[in-house]
Amino acid sequence: MTSTTADPDLRHDAAPASGDLVVQCARLTKIFRDFWLRHRVRAVDGVDLAIPRGQVFGLLGPNGSGKSTTIKMILALLRPTSGRIAVFGKRPDDVATKKLIGYLPEESYLYRFLNARETLDYYGRLFHLDRRQRQKRIDMLLNMVGLEAVQRRPVGEYSKGMQRRIGLAQALINDPQFLILDEPTTGLDPIGTRQIKDLILELARRGKTVLLCSHLLADVEDVCDRLAIMFGGRIRLEGTVDELLVRQDQTILQTRQLDAATIAEIEKVLQRRGQAIEKIDRPRQRLESLFLEIVHRAQEEGLQTSGATSGGELAAFLRVQDNDPSQPPAAAVLAQLLKPQPPQPPAVEPTPAATPPPKTEDQSLIRHLADTAPAPTGKNKPRAPANDIDRSVIDQLLKPPPPEDPNS
């Protein structure tokens, strides 16, 4: 179901009770004034927003739509002109609440004179982490973001992508309950981008809440549970990803490569049911997978780089549980991603462009069809990609057609 700001009651129909909300904004407005107190910009205009605990919430919108201003008000870097904000039920400037928050701003606002290790140490100390814990987490985070080898170089000498990586690491040093990522993949290479998406998924598995603000719609679509689209300081559309994107009037089948005879047979079945194949296509491997594969191969061949490495496994303190067999460790997920993919079978793709990419960490839908991956257990919401497949459609197709009604 899709909802818009025109119907606010519908917009929050799926939202939990306010006690379970991480962020709640009511009629939030921000007007920037000039020296003479004249209204210069109405950056945010009466925004109502509720981010439930454990959700990955995507905030989308073109430049100047008010996303960053909204985030800055949530972080108490700006004060609202009117309206109210509660973060974990407290005022946004409550110092104690900030222990629960991790923030990656749209640019890396780091001290150029500190090296990576000192940077993380500084932010760790702001969270009152003791020395032993800081050192442990710094080691894991540096390994995770692939900056272990350059940890003694001043951050000012880093490339933009490397600075984003250290920015991400600082946002995670407190193992936050609520992570705010403002354009997290800007300046990152595909490895870093993929890693951030994996991280978001992993954090969501742990029941963390993520507010993701990005221009890269595909990235948002890959990881978010719920989306809000802003324009002109207002939320124009809000709902779950499925509500907003799944086309209920079309179906995709994906199989191994079919010969012409089989396709003709399927078409006959469909014709008997008054349907037709609209498009037959062969899916292409995603460029992201190809890139990761090449980098992985180069690393296996022992080629050196002076910059960031591709990054190690997710920091242990950010994982679900190291000994939880039901949860695939992030390293395994990453390794799976980096594995050379078998040639992709052709598939029938009835819809041209509107079909969303599958919401999964792997591209091989056929594997899920054949063998449903074990769903994560536990109290956290499972995020298995099996949701993308409606098995009943296949079963229905394989059943013999009902006898035709002689009266028809």
Add this chain to the structure above:
Amino acid sequence: MPYFRTWIWTLLALAAGGALVATVVAMQGLFHVAGWIGLGTGAVIFVWLLRGLWVWRDDPRVARAGTFTVLTVLAVLLILLFALTARPGGAIAVAGIWTMGVTLLAGIFALRFVFRGNSPILAVARTLVDEALRMKIALVFVILLFFLVPSLPFLLDAKELLHYRVKFFLTWALTAVSVLLSLMTIFLACSSVSGDLHERQIFLTLTKPVSRNGYLLGKWLGVVGLNLLLITVAGLGIFAFTLILQTSGSQRDDADLAILGNEVLVARQAAEPQPPPGMDFDVLYQQRLERLRREFPEEYVQITPQVESTIRAALVAQWYSIEPRNAEGYLFTGLSPARDAGAELQLRIKPWASSSQVETVITVALRLNQRLYSEAPLRLANNVFSVIPIPAGFVDEQGQLLVEIANLDDANQPVTGSISFTRARGLEVLYRTGSFTPNFCRTLVMLWVRTAFLAALGVVAAAALDFPVAALFCLMVYVGASASGYLQESLAFFAALPREDLSAWQKFLGVFQLFAQHWGEGDYYEALKLPVRLFGEAFVLLIPSFSRFSPVPSLADGRLVSWSLLGQAFFWVGLVWTGLLAVAGAWIFARRELARVTV
């Protein structure tokens, strides 16, 4: 890093083994052999050290040790070069630079250690120290300090008397340190806070669990900590070179050394003269007024405050002036400590003869508590400070000393005419109350307290204003505070009030009355000067008076920088003014929006 550890252990083993073998051999009486063993082992250790420093130069600790080793070797070579070319001054200066450098490095290590805790305030403070050192903000100060202090003693004219040279060195070195440190404090505090706001690092810091006040406090603490370190290093350098100056010199002049010990490298308390018993300025004023009224009955009917002030000033000036063949008495009180200690007192006097050449010698006789100081008349240089030693026995049991000075010039054929003394330190009694070292330490602490205020000023200004505006504002306050005494005098001269010896409130009301009077008389220029003075007085009132707490001239003059003065400086500058700034800064920063329009 197993090989790294092997290198370290080998280094230690070589040193210990070499020392042990050399000691054993030396105990056998084979000193030459022991010396060669020591030399050989030293060479091996040095090569081994260099090898390790090169191999593990990527390790930051090794890199630091390498830098230190290279600089030490360079310093040793320079010292040897200067020593071999018979230039001991250069050798001492290089040794001084090296020692100050080592002290600074050790101090930085200690400071970072002190700020190592997991408190956010300490984290902010430590990052500021790193910023100051790595962004080269403190570097200019450190370079100037390192070259100025060790080289200044050798830039002085060696033919000059030693006590003048030491006095000059103390004055200029401490003034330079104070000014440089103040400027560095202002620029560091302003640039750090406004840099965080401008470059938006504050987005990351203040979205962590640290309060805005905690952030400002951390910045202030960082600057104050760094200042403490730098002023300690500078102080050690100045103190060491003062001692070097005192003990060096090929031609020793005992009298000069005695003056140095008694009048410069000492802490002396001063006593100002008071009217002697039987002399009452109120009575004298009435007598003078009656006389004037008799002589000018029409002019002195209505006595305005301005007239009264003029008459009183004339009476004081008359007291400070002695006609030929006349004498005047001056009472000095509170001298019991000197009497109890049996310490010698000093009458410091700068007479000025009204009708003589500068080179003229003034002849006076002294009577101290009714006892003649010496049978022979004293011959004093005109318009020059002379110090007359006075045994403690002249002071009476109440700690008082009545000094009567007789002008022995011939009244009929005057050579010098009347003699007078300036009120500001032209006539005073000094006595020793302490030594130079604690006096020097108190001076450094007082200078540090001033920088604590400037650090707060810089942090608060940058919390409200952008960097250039904040820095200029701080510089204005600093100059105003340093010259507050001069400013007040200038304002009083620019727009004179009838009487300056009134309370602030009376002066405030007096300004309006005088303004109305000038305006009524059509003297608009004089009238408009008064609001300017009022504005200037308000500015002086709003800034702390550094000139009240200026210890350098006192120290260089061998005067006591007392605990009381230090306490007052600490209270007024360190607590009251800095505290007021902190409150203002907290208020401003709590209301400031940290982000700006980005839509």
